[in-house]
Amino acid sequence: xxxxxxxxxxxxxxxxxxxxxSAEANGTRGASFDPAAAERGRIALTLRGFLKPEWSxxxxxxxxxxxxxxxxxxxxxxAAYRAxxxxxxxxHPAPYPNDGLPMGLRRGINPDGTKSTxxxxxxxxxxxxxxxxxxxxxxxxxxxxxxxxxxxxxTADGRRPPPPVFxxxxxxxxxxxxMMAAVLISLRNSDLSRRIVPLPLGASFAELDAPAWWLLxxxxxxxxxxxxxxxxxxxxxxxxxxxxxxxxxxxxxxTFRDVREFLLSLEPPRYxxxxxxxxxxxxxxxxxxxCARCHGTYGPNGRYPxxxxxxxxxxxxxARAKGASDRLVAHYNTTWFAEKDPVNPRMIGYQxxxxxxxxxxxxxxxxxxxxxxxxxxxxxxxxxxxxRPPSTGFENYDTTRVGWKHxxxxxxxxxxxxxxxxFEAGFLVDTxxxxxxxxxxxxxxxxxxxxxxxxxxxxxxx
Ligand code: HEC
Ligand code: HEC
Numbered sequence: 068x069x070x071x072x073x074x075x076x077x078x079x080x081x082x083x084x085x086x087x088x089s090a091e092a093n094g095t096r097g098a099s100f101d102p103a104a105a106e107r108g109r110i111a112l113t114l115r116g117f118l119k120p121e122w123s124x125x126x127x128x129x130x131x132x133x134x135x136x137x138x139x140x141x142x143x144x145x146a147a148y149r150a151x152x153x154x155x156x157x158x159h160p161a162p163y164p165n166d167g168l169p170m171g172l173r174r175g176i177n178p179d180g181t182k183s184t185x186x187x188x189x190x191x192x193x194x195x196x197x198x199x200x201x202x203x204x205x206x207x208x209x210x211x212x213x214x215x216x217x218x219x220x221x222t223a224d225g226r227r228p229p230p231p232v233f234x235x236x237x238x239x240x241x242x243x244x245x246m247m248a249a250v251l252i253s254l255r256n257s258d259l260s261r262r263i264v265p266l267p268l269g270a271s272f273a274e275l276d277a278p279a280w281w282l283l284x285x286x287x288x289x290x291x292x293x294x295x296x297x298x299x300x301x302x303x304x305x306x307x308x309x310x311x312x313x314x315x316x317x318x319x320x321x322t323f324r325d326v327r328e329f330l331l332s333l334e335p336p337r338y339x340x341x342x343x344x345x346x347x348x349x350x351x352x353x354x355x356x357x358c359a360r361c362h363g364t365y366g367p368n369g370r371y372p373x374x375x376x377x378x379x380x381x382x383x384x385x386a387r388a389k390g391a392s393d394r395l396v397a398h399y400n401t402t403w404f405a406e407k408d409p410v411n412p413r414m415i416g417y418q419x420x421x422x423x424x425x426x427x428x429x430x431x432x433x434x435x436x437x438x439x440x441x442x443x444x445x446x447x448x449x450x451x452x453x454x455r456p457p458s459t460g461f462e463n464y465d466t467t468r469v470g471w472k473h474x475x476x477x478x479x480x481x482x483x484x485x486x487x488x489x490f491e492a493g494f495l496v497d498t499x500x501x502x503x504x505x506x507x508x509x510x511x512x513x514x515x516x517x518x519x520x521x522x523x524x525x526x527x528x529x
Contacts, residue, residue, distance in 0.1 A: 100284075101328050108329030111322050112190065113163040113204060117307060120175025120185025126223040127152070127168070127186065133219045135488050154458070155490065156219075157210030157239050159197040170195040170202055171211075188216075190306070193242055193277040198336070198427050199461045205280030205333045206427060209240035209435065210459060212493045236274045237500050239455055239493040241435045245272030245387065249395055251308035257401040259313040268398055272390035273502020276435030278420065279428050281333040285363070285421040287373040288411075291433040292388050293418030294396075297373075299408035300324045313403060335424020338527040340466050350525025353518045357510060361419035365529050371421050378416040382507030387433050388416055390502075422529050429470030430455070436498050436505035439470030440526055444511025444519050450475040451505075455494045469523050 131138025131148065134155050139147035149169060153159060158169035166174050166182075171192030175183040192213065196206035214235035221228045233246040249270035254262050275291070283289060289297040300323045304316055311319070355364070363371035378385050391414065400409045417433060431437040442449045456463035456471045465472045476484075476495060485492040498505045511519060 100331055102332065104325045104328040105332040106329075108322075108325035108327065109332075112326050112329055113161075113165075116173050116176045116182070116187065116189070117319070118175055118187045118189075119177075119310060120183040121187045122185055122220045122224050124184040124186070126220045127172075130155075130219045130223040133222060135490050155212075156216040157208065157212050157493075158192070158216075159195060159202045159208070159210070159459075161191075161195075162202040162204065170204075171208065192216075193244065194280055196459065198459045199339060199464070201336075203336060203427075205330070206336075207240075207277035207279055209276070209428075209430065209455070211242065212236065212239045212490075213242045215489065215493070234274065234501075236493075237503070238274070238435075238496045240430070241274035241276055243272055243274045244277070245275060245390055246270065248305050248308075251305060252395070252399055252402070252404075255308060255402070257398070259308075259316070259403060266394075266398060268395040269392035270390055270395045271386070271392070273384075273386045273434065273500075275387060275433055276430065279335065279424060280330045281335045281424055282421045284331040284333075285369075285371040285423065286418075288375070288418060291417055292391065292414060293373060293375040294391070294411040294414070296408040298327065300327050301404045301406070302408065303327065305404060316403060335529075336427055338426045339461075340527075342527050343524055346521050346524040347528050348525075350521035350523065353514065353522040354525050357514070358522075361510075362422050363419075365423070373418060375415045375418045381417050382509065383417060383432055384434055384436075384502055384504040384507070386502035388414055422526060425529055426469055426527050430496075431470070432505065432508065434503050434505075436496060436503055437470075438473040439465060439468035440523050441468035441519065442470075443508060444514065444522065446506065446509045446512055449498075449505050451499065452476045452478065452481050452495065452497050455496060457494065469527065 128141040128148070131141065131151065134151075136151075136155075139151050141148040145167065149167065153169045158171050161168065161170035165172075168174070168186060171188055172186050173189045175185050175187045177183045191204060191208075193208050193211060194206075195202065195204050196208040196210070197203065198206065217235070218228045232250060233243055235243050249268060249272065250265065253265040253268050253270075256262055278291070283297055286297040289295050289299075295302055300320060301316075303326065304319065304323050307316065307319070354362075361372070361374050361376060363369060378388055391410075393412070396410045396412055399405050400412070425440070429438060429440070431440070431443050437443050437449055438453060438455075450473065453473045453475050456473070463472050464470075481492070481495050481497055484495060497503065511522070514522065
């Protein structure tokens with residue numbers, strides 16, 4: 068039902084990676100970190116476009132006609148229209164100058180290098196989020212309805228959205244970035260020359276939560292399966308496979324090295340509410356005894372092990388880990404993208420992520436199917452079908468269980484909502500869907516409720 072096609076508006080993304088690196092990262096971005104490059108990277112990422120426009124300027128103004136709620140008049144009140152547009156597709160105000168567009172949309176680049184009036188999506192459509200009314204570059208966008216965004220803008224442009232190749236998202240806030248990358252690379256040969264007939268690579272990813280960028284500096288390996296070198300520059304350039312030639316990729320590599328440095332400079336926002344320090348101190352002990360062996364330690368001498376946990380131990384939904392088929396990895400590894408950082412051909416499971424800023428990144432797990440930290444730590448309490456918050460405002464934030472306030476819904480209610488309104492159905496998560504199971508990670512189940520609450524208090528401090 069909620070499908071869209073691939074096109075160059077489907078940006079990013081690799082979902083596979085490089086050989087497992089040596090033992091333990093020191094929890095810093097490394098000695099070679101270059102602040103001047105990070106500043107150039109910030110400018111490149113937030114102020115410069117890399118792709119041709121996908122939609123004409125009027126598509127932004129007329130998409131409102133396709134909504135199932137009344138749209139403010141674009142000409143009379145552009146700010147109200149933009150706010151409604153942000154609400155409809157789950158976008159956030161840009162915390163940088165962006166030509167009047169929400170974060171995640173950006174004016175495209177004409178063949179002569181000038182700015183087009185038409186526009187595109189960029190990295191921040193998935194990696195730019197907000198919480199408590201503040202936008203952050205690098206916070207995963209947990210509101211995004213990417214399928215509807217692409218479909219509506221194309222329709223508003225007077226074109227028929229291309230036939231669906233895979234499910235982009237069934238619920239808001241998750242996207243099938245893995246399939247986007249897989250489809251784009253299947254349309255290139257090893258030397259990156261274009262193919263008309265896609266290579267049969269057999270990838271089968273489902274939708275995913277976007278990880279916070281501020282975690283990258285602690286990681287040695289990245290992506291949920293930990294098979295890619297976390298310092299790889301070229302992996303972040305795959306989103307341009309819709310249009311760039313090998314030579315253009317080579318020319319842009321230094322810019323994307325700067326972008327990587329910018330990503331390595333990001334810090335998580337601090338928990339903005341009161342923390343009970345005594346409770347948190349007790350929670351620290353619970354954490355070192357039960358969690359640190361996988362998730363590392365925090366504070367000045369924090370160490371993070373970049374540990375990849377086998378699927379049978381972690382027990383979370385296997386679709387993402389198994390979706391990177393051997394043929395996909397093998398093909399990727401023959402291309403320029405993998406020359407310096409080949410993907411580790413061996414699949415193990417999921418990497419235990421660093422938990423810095425974890426308070427701000429609900430819902431949890433790689434598929435965004437657990438609404439609170441409390442539910443992560445008591446697997447029996449996880450809802451099977453539940454609501455996503457109407458916005459990322461603090462009125463929807465649960466400071467006790469830490470994460471999003473939610474309500475469990477029945478299968479019947481879910482089906483009735485889907486019949487009534489695609490917009491409202493986007494706010495419902497159904498963990499019975501492919502790739503969306505929320506079992507596993509049972510490491511908090513044996514804790515007493517007091518220990519669990521102490522641990523949650525500690526997690527607020529990270
Ligand atoms: C369509 C949504 C989407 C877009 C657009 C997107 N990403 Fe991502 N990104 C994701 C998802 C989902 C993941 C997790 C993928 C996985 O591990 O399988 C991810 C992972 C990453 C990671 C690894 C983070 C980690 O800690 O493991 C980096 C780095 C990254 N993206 C950078 C970028 C950059 C740079 C751009 C723009 C050039 C971009 N992404 C565009 C969705 C997106
Ligand atoms: C055996 C290793 C292991 C242990 C022990 C462990 N975890 Fe995890 N944890 C993981 C892995 C792997 C994931 C990622 C699973 C996924 O996304 O499918 C994860 C995910 C999480 C997440 C979600 C992260 C996110 O960004 O969505 C949280 C929160 C978390 N763990 C907290 C804890 C706490 C607290 C403890 C201690 C009670 C703990 N974990 C114990 C391996 C472990």
